Amino acid sequence: MGVHFHDDLGVATANTITAFQAGVGKADVSVGGLGERAGNAPVEEVVAIGDLEHDTSFGVGTADLVPACKRVLTILEENIPDQKALLGRETTRHESGIHTAAMIEEPSVFEPFDPSRFGSRRKLIFGEGTGRGGARRLLERADVAVEGTDDAVTTVLELLADEGPLETAAAVRLIERRLGT
Incomplete structure (x- = not known):
């Protein structure tokens, strides 16, 4: 089973983590929460919560998480809001x-x-x-x-x-x- 959450109500990350806790093995995520309408669950938030709260990094190298996400967003010419969780300055x-x-x-x-x-x-x-x-x-x-x-x-x-x-x-x-x- 897999999940695909949009962030229309600001809870895509919470929903993704809740699905993980319920045993779902696949979740669609995107760098910086990019995606249609309000975007998808931000991979950086899902990975950080997984690492901090559930002792799993989902196979992502946590030590390079923020720089890698910032590089991707720069290449895509996407602005990073100053207060964006994990990525904002x-x-x-x-x-x-x-x-x-x-x-x-x-x-x-x-x-x-x-x-x-x-x-x-x-x-x-x-x-x-x-x-x-x-x-x-x-x-x-x-x-x-x-x-x-x-x-x-x-x-x-x-x-x-x-x-x-x-x-x-x-x-x-x-x-x-x-x-x-």
Whole structure:
């Protein structure tokens, strides 16, 4: 038995996984959910849920899943919406002060899995929206003493506002150059 679900109501992936749980051995899927009308169950979502929740990758190499899907969509000249599950650039990007501070401390607070599991990467962005907690975490990463660092935190926030947005490594290098011992 096989299934073929369209995403008219936004549940093609859920229906495909439910069919798998019920013993169905074949499901039609497509990269990025492409297909007629609202598209089909996105292969990247089905594979990720299979891997994360059911200990099966359906024979798909999970470490290359996201890059392979992005390549296919690029070749087909299809746009990838910024918030598209697994593929969109915003799904692994964190910029707000609360997010970046939490992500440095414990990524699972905002992400249900490490993006590298499927060939993607997390991007923490620091700039004018960075809060004091994020600035403190960057100071720690740059090995700048954090005790009594209100002035250093303020300086970091000013630097990030002027020079940002920057990814984590670039933000740490900036702090090391400007405030390092």
